[in-house]
Amino acid sequence: MMICSEIKGIQMHNEEKVLVNVTPNETRVAWVENGVLQELWIERANKRGLVGNIYMGKVDRVLPGMQAAFVSIGLEKSAFLHVSDVCQLKTAQNETTESDDIAKLLYPGQKILVQVMKDPLGTKGARITMQLSLPSRMLVYMPIEKSLGVSQRIESEEERERLRGLVKTIPEFQKSEGGFIVRTVAEGVEFHEIRADMIYLQRLWNGIQESTKTARKPILIYEDLPLYLRILRDIPIERIEKIRVDSSETLKKMEQFIDMYVMELTNRLGLYQGERPIFDLYNIEEEIQTALHKRVNLKSGGYLIIDQTEALTTIDVNTGGFVGHKNLEETIFKTNLEATQAIARQLRLRNLGGIIILDFIDMELKEHKKHVLAALEKELAKDRVKTSISSISNLGLVEMTRKRTRDSLERTLCEPCSVCSGRGMVKTSETVAFEIFRDITRMARSFEGEKYRVIASESVVARILDEESDSVAELEEFLKKSIRFQAESSYSAEQFDVVMM
Numbered sequence: 280m281m282i283c284s285e286i287k288g289i290q291m292h293n294e295e296k297v298l299v300n301v302t303p304n305e306t307r308v309a310w311v312e313n314g315v316l317q318e319l320w321i322e323r324a325n326k327r328g329l330v331g332n333i334y335m336g337k338v339d340r341v342l343p344g345m346q347a348a349f350v351s352i353g354l355e356k357s358a359f360l361h362v363s364d365v366c367q368l369k370t371a372q373n374e375t376t377e378s379d380d381i382a383k384l385l386y387p388g389q390k391i392l393v394q395v396m397k398d399p400l401g402t403k404g405a406r407i408t409m410q411l412s413l414p415s416r417m418l419v420y421m422p423i424e425k426s427l428g429v430s431q432r433i434e435s436e437e438e439r440e441r442l443r444g445l446v447k448t449i450p451e452f453q454k455s456e457g458g459f460i461v462r463t464v465a466e467g468v469e470f471h472e473i474r475a476d477m478i479y480l481q482r483l484w485n486g487i488q489e490s491t492k493t494a495r496k497p498i499l500i501y502e503d504l505p506l507y508l509r510i511l512r513d514i515p516i517e518r519i520e521k522i523r524v525d526s527s528e529t530l531k532k533m534e535q536f537i538d539m540y541v542m543e544l545t546n547r548l549g550l551y552q553g554e555r556p557i558f559d560l561y562n563i564e565e566e567i568q569t570a571l572h573k574r575v576n577l578k579s580g581g582y583l584i585i586d587q588t589e590a591l592t593t594i595d596v597n598t599g600g601f602v603g604h605k606n607l608e609e610t611i612f613k614t615n616l617e618a619t620q621a622i623a624r625q626l627r628l629r630n631l632g633g634i635i636i637l638d639f640i641d642m643e644l645k646e647h648k649k650h651v652l653a654a655l656e657k658e659l660a661k662d663r664v665k666t667s668i669s670s671i672s673n674l675g676l677v678e679m680t681r682k683r684t685r686d687s688l689e690r691t692l693c694e695p696c697s698v699c700s701g702r703g704m705v706k707t708s709e710t711v712a713f714e715i716f717r718d719i720t721r722m723a724r725s726f727e728g729e730k731y732r733v734i735a736s737e738s739v740v741a742r743i744l745d746e747e748s749d750s751v752a753e754l755e756e757f758l759k760k761s762i763r764f765q766a767e768s769s770y771s772a773e774q775f776d777v778v779m780m
Contacts, residue, residue: 294520298551299507299533300558301526303750305713306506309563310514316566318627321691322506323709329354329395329405330684331414331503333487335494336407338389343382349404350393353497356404360385360393364408392491392500398685401589413480413501416512416540417465417473420480426458433466445470451477457484464516476540508536516543523551554724556717564717570628570688571704577621581614585625587689591634594622598640611640612647616654623658632664632683639675652677705772708742711735715743716754718777723758728779730761735775740766 300307304325310318322328334352341348348365349357362381385391397406413420427446429439442461446452451474452459465473483501490500504512507529511522522544524530530550537544551557558564569575575583577599584595596618598610622637637655642648648671655677659666668679693704706714719731733740743751743764755762 295518297510297514297519297522298557298561298563299510299522299524299526299529300556301507301524301529302713302716303753304747306529307558308506308510309558309561311561311563314561315624316561316563316628317624319563319567319570319630319688320506320510321688327505328503328685329398331395332499333392333394333411333501334358334407335491335496335498335500336391336393337497338385338387338391341382341385341387343380346379346381348381348385350391350407351497352393352395352405352407353499354399354405356399358393358395358405358407359403360407360409364410390494397683400683400686401690412460413483414462414512415476415480417462417468418476418480419460419462420457420477420484421459422457422484424458425456427452427461428459429461430463430465432463433461435466438466442466442473446473446477449474449477451481455481457481479540507533511536511541511544516541519544519547522548523557524548525551525557556721556724559721566628567688567692570625571692571706575621575625577614577617579614579617581617583618583621583625585629585631587629587631587687591636592631593636593638594625595638596640608643608647611642612644612651615639615642615647615651619651619655619658622655623662626659626666626681627662627664629688630685631687632681635679635681637677637679639671639677641675642671708736708739708772709746711739711773711775712743712747712750715739715775715777716750718775719754719758719762722777722779723760726779728760730763730780732763732765732778732780733775734765734767734770734778736770736772737766737768738772739775740764 294313296311298309298311300309304323306322308320309316336350336352336358339349339351339357346362348360350360352358362379362384365381365384391409392411393407393409394411395405396408399405410424411422413422427443429442433439433442442465446459446461449470455477459477461473487501494500503509507524511533522533524533527550530548533548534545537548553560556564558567573585575585577583581599582597584597586593586595596615598614618639625631626635639651642651652668652671655668659668659679662681664684665682666679668677671677689704692706692710694707696703696705698705715733715735719733722728722731733743735743751762
């Protein structure tokens, strides 16, 4: 019955949903719009993102030539701190500095409180700042900067002024040494709601300050919320119609968070109890696999080729089998127009960031170029991550940037292929192990069997029997069936078979 109602919902009307898939080692969150996957977040227990975390750090090296410093925060690689972030701190504290020289602001061995702005990416360490901020549902608290701002995404100037005046009347703001930014979701809220958020943030900051007093070495002071709670804090409430989670334990934690901070979502959160896995319901598993391929097919017969490298990402548009009905120029124009929507979606789905080069098919008419660029800007406006684009060059190229704060989908799920010396990517043994667990669960729900045998590569079986042995035990207890594993040397890293006995 649950499946029928969910599918009927797709067919009858358009809606936006958030689907939360939880396993002991991994949480995955999908944003589905009109039945199509738009964004995906993945958080693994042993690889939680660092953005937003606050550390007591120690300056390792000061590099005047780069106007930057490397700071030890207790991770494998030292974090990168630019002089601009140091100067922002000095200005906020009303400390005058005669120079913006990093060597006059920091020194090796100095202890500083820093916050992660960007996760470590590839060979680079984390990017950090001394300009700290703590987000809540409706506010962002800046403990070392006495200011007040209101999100420009609140379109009404009258509403922005109302919120600014309201915050100024809150006693905690008047006594606060720090500043606040009012977030978009605060539109229309009243005094007591904003005040509750403000009190929570100030108490959180007081706790952080107490922790710093006892820190003697680089150490984590504050960790951001887990993925399933960050989503509740950050999603635009007015757009989401349903939130479904397939774990009753996680559901309880989300309900508690909603009761405290996001009561508007109370009637939209629910437990998914369908027979099929929640990510199968909207073909999300298939979409994830497709998003790891270079080629993306367009409905017209054209296609995109997406190449991701350490330095930049290129997206090439091709007409493919689309021949059109009029002339070549019209065919090229329609293919490029269709590609703008696909490009914007792939940027979000794959979480591509940094420098991105879009290679549109060459267009002769200036009017066509204008329309394609306008269509691209319209699609990118839906992106919650900041983007900026250039005009179309004579070669049909568009240079753009998209803010990068975490690894792309490919770098999250895959690793450099040892067979081809890193020229391609293959899934990690951890990723394949989780796929095996999901396959077994899927089979158990559809067919009756006494036990299962998994045949996979040696590296995957070794991973399962060693690091994932607890997960196997939990799965066997849950299914009330035994699972045996067989290593096969002829199997590739991604190849496996699940046999029901």
